[in-house]
Structure formats: C-alpha cells, structure tokens
Amino acid sequence: MKKPLSIQTLAVSAGSHGDSQHGGRATPIFTSSAYDYEKEVRYPRYFNTPNQSAVVAKMAALEHAEDGLVFSTGMAAIMTSLFAVLKTGDHVVLQNDLYGGTHHATLNEFARYGIQHTLVDGSYPENFEKAITKNTRVLYIETPSNPLLKITDIGAVAKIAKKYRLITMIDNTFASPVNQNPIDLGIDVVLHSGTKYIGGHSDLMCGFALSSKKIISQIKGSAMHFGGVLDASTCYLVERSLKTMVLRVQQQNANAMTLAKFLQSEKGIDRVYYPGLSDHPNYRVAKKQMTGGFGGMMSFDVKKDPEGFMKRLTLIHKAVSLGGVESTICSSVRTSHAKLTPAERAKAGISDNLLRFSVGIEGVDDLISDIRKALKS
Numbered sequence: 548m549k550k551p552l553s554i555q556t557l558a559v560s561a562g563s564h565g566d567s568q569h570g571g572r573a574t575p576i577f578t579s580s581a582y583d584y585e586k587e588v589r590y591p592r593y594f595n596t597p598n599q600s601a602v603v604a605k606m607a608a609l610e611h612a613e614d615g616l617v618f619s620t621g622m623a624a625i626m627t628s629l630f631a632v633l634k635t636g637d638h639v640v641l642q643n644d645l646y647g648g649t650h651h652a653t654l655n656e657f658a659r660y661g662i663q664h665t666l667v668d669g670s671y672p673e674n675f676e677k678a679i680t681k682n683t684r685v686l687y688i689e690t691p692s693n694p695l696l697k698i699t700d701i702g703a704v705a706k707i708a709k710k711y712r713l714i715t716m717i718d719n720t721f722a723s724p725v726n727q728n729p730i731d732l733g734i735d736v737v738l739h740s741g742t743k744y745i746g747g748h749s750d751l752m753c754g755f756a757l758s759s760k761k762i763i764s765q766i767k768g769s770a771m772h773f774g775g776v777l778d779a780s781t782c783y784l785v786e787r788s789l790k791t792m793v794l795r796v797q798q799q800n801a802n803a804m805t806l807a808k809f810l811q812s813e814k815g816i817d818r819v820y821y822p823g824l825s826d827h828p829n830y831r832v833a834k835k836q837m838t839g840g841f842g843g844m845m846s847f848d849v850k851k852d853p854e855g856f857m858k859r860l861t862l863i864h865k866a867v868s869l870g871g872v873e874s875t876i877c878s879s880v881r882t883s884h885a886k887l888t889p890a891e892r893a894k895a896g897i898s899d900n901l902l903r904f905s906v907g908i909e910g911v912d913d914l915i916s917d918i919r920k921a922l923k924s
Contacts, residue, residue: 554724554725576783577598609724610728610757612758613760618755620752621742628716628736629653637663639683639687640665647884647887693883741785748788749875752781807821807823810918817847817848817900843906860918863904874906878902880901884897
C-alpha cells in the first residue's frame with residue numbers, strides 16, 4: 548500500500564503541474580477568456596480554466612476532498628453552497644455564534660426566499676438534533692467560531708446529520724486545512740474564506756467549497772449562474788500562497804499558544820478565549836479534532852479602554868480581516884459583528900471590550916513586549 552504524502556508535500560506539489568511547454572515549475576497564468584471548444588468548453592464562469600483547476604486540485608488534496616470550487620470571496624462560497632442545496636420551504640439549523648457576515652446574510656436572505664432557519668448553541672451537539680424538523684435540509688457549523696473561539700464537536704454533528712440524511716457544512720476558515728480536516732470527521736461540505744490563512748499575506752480575496760464530486764456538481768450548477776468566479780492572476784497567487792501555508796500556520800500556532808498563556812497572566816486582561824488552553828470549556832473536543840494545532844486566532848477581554856490599548860500597540864496593527872503573516876487586532880463590535888444589533892451581540896457573548904487577535908509569524912517575544920507596554924501605558 549502506497550504511503551500517503553504529508554501535508555507539507557501536498558501543499559507544495561498537489562495541483563501544481565508547472566509549465567509543460569517550457570519546463571517551468573510554476574503554473575503559468577492563463578488569462579484567456581476565449582478557448583477552443585473542440586475538446587472541452589472552457590470559460591472562467593464555468594470554473595474550469597487551468598488556473599482555477601490547479602488551485603482547486605491543491606485545496607482538495609489538503610482537505611481530503613474529491614473535488615471543489617474556488618470563488619471570488621468566502622461569502623460567495625458560503626452563500627452559493629447554501630442556495631445550491633436549499634429551496635423555498637426548506638429549513639436550516641445553524642450555530643448561533645457565526646462570523647458576522649454569515650449571520651447577517653443568512654438572516655436577511657433566507658427570509659426573502661422562504662427558507663426557514665433555527666440558531667442553536669453549537670457547544671452542545673444535541674441542540675442540533677432538537678432543532679431538526681421535517682423540512683430540515685442542512686446543518687451548518689463553524690469551529691473554532693468567530694470571535695469567541697467556541698468549539699463544536701464536528702463528528703457528533705456529522706453523526707446526527709447522517710441519522711436524518713441531512714447535508715452538513717462547516718466554515719473551516721479559522722482552523723485551516725493544516726489544523727483540521729472536517730471531511731475525515733464526516734462533514735459533507737468544507738468552506739473557507741481563503742482571504743485569510745490560505746492567502747496568508749493580506750493581499751488577496753478568495754473562497755473555497757470542497758466536497759464530493761456529486762455535491763460539488765450541484766453547487767457548480769448554481770455557481771455558474773451566480774458568477775462568483777476568481778480570475779487567473781489571483782488563482783496564481785493563491786496557488787503560490789498555499790505552498791507555504793503549512794509553515795506559516797505552524798508558526799502562528801506556536802506563537803498563539805505562547806501568547807494565550809501570557810495574556811492569562813496579565814492583570815489588565817479579564818478573559819482569554821483560545822481552544823488550546825486547558826481551561827477552555829471544550830478543550831478536550833478541540834484537542835480531538837484539531838490534530839494539527841489550535842490555530843493562530845484568539846480573543847480576549849481587556850478590563851478598560853480597548854480602543855486606547857489598540858492605539859498604543861506598535862507591532863500589532865489595528866485592522867480588519869485576519870490570518871496574515873503580520874499580527875492584527877480589532878474590535879469585533881466595530882468590524883466582524885458590527886451588523887448585529889447590541890441585543891444579538893449580547894446574546895452571543897460579544898462585549899464592547901472584546902478584541903479579536905490574529906497572531907502572525909513575528910518573534911513571539913517581540914509581540915509579548917508590545918502588548919505588555921500597551922497594557923502598562
């Protein structure tokens with residue numbers, strides 16, 4: 548039996564076929580939007596151009612999926628996948644602590660199309676089963692969650708879904724394929740905002756849906772109509788970024804663990820949210836399913852003046868988005884969850900003093916010094 552390739556090797560070699568004409572190792576950028584249709588009808592909106600196919604092959608290998616699609620954004624991947632399998636009268640069960648963009652989009656768009664939904668606390672898998680109705684079609688999860696890093700038991704949710712013959716979807720953005728492979732745990736569709744850890748350098752936008760060939764074929768039918776495609780030049784950059792993703796994420800994992808423990812000891816910090824800490828409510832579940840590491844994302848509550856604290860930082864920059872090689876920090880109430888009402892944020896446990904911290908690959912001692920100085924000031 549052939550030994551499977553390591554994730555490090557797959558990140559470099561899978562899907563990267565090089566330049567067959569001139570022998571170059573990098574995949575060329577095929578900018579054409581007009582192809583000879585004699586053998587196959589290729590067109591960027593059909594998700595089948597050479598650069599799209601190369602980057603999907605790499606991501607599918609990393610997520611242990613049969614097939615996939617690359618989109619222009621993570622939200623394009625999420626919403627296209629949901630609408631591809633849902634119709635008027637269907638019902639979806641979602642965990643309540645979702646990325647703010649997903650939360651706002653589903654609540655507003657589902658109602659317009661007659662799709663029902665129920666939000667549940669994803670920390671307890673039995674909540675999903677209790678919410679299932681005769682017209683439920685999808686169970687949707689996100690773990691670790693944004694921004695409180697809550698953990699949902701992926702295998703338990705997948706088992707419930709199979710019992711009722713439902714489709715499962717997961718936003719795997721925070722974990723990345725390096726730390727977590729949901730398909731191995733029974734999930735049907737893995738979604739990513741590739742703008743984050745996949746791109747990794749805060750300079751591009753993309754999204755992915757990975758699944759079986761059957762489900763991807765269904766999603767592709769809707770995707771061709773919605774048109775959320777990614778251009779060849781950005782596909783090239785995504786493929787290049789994926790080659791170093793394992794190295795980047797491993798360093799972010801190590802830095803984040805050190806910083807989480809440091810923050811726990813600081814008097815100016817109320818609480819730290821990081822699944823790698825042994826006192827995290829779902830630490831055991833996280834350790835079971837996050838086999839590569841606990842990720843580079845965390846959140847924490849400062850005791851006072853969160854805006855002042857962020858302004859005093861010099862190495863860690865106040866910015867939206869996450870997952871880049873540089874460390875960034877933001878207020879969730881002003882960025883990712885700004886579209887939620889104060890009542891919705893309170894219900895989700897998101898306080899005004901909560902800061903979301905995306906840990907980069909800098910020297911961890913330098914980051915600790917930056918935080919300590921900002922707290923003392």
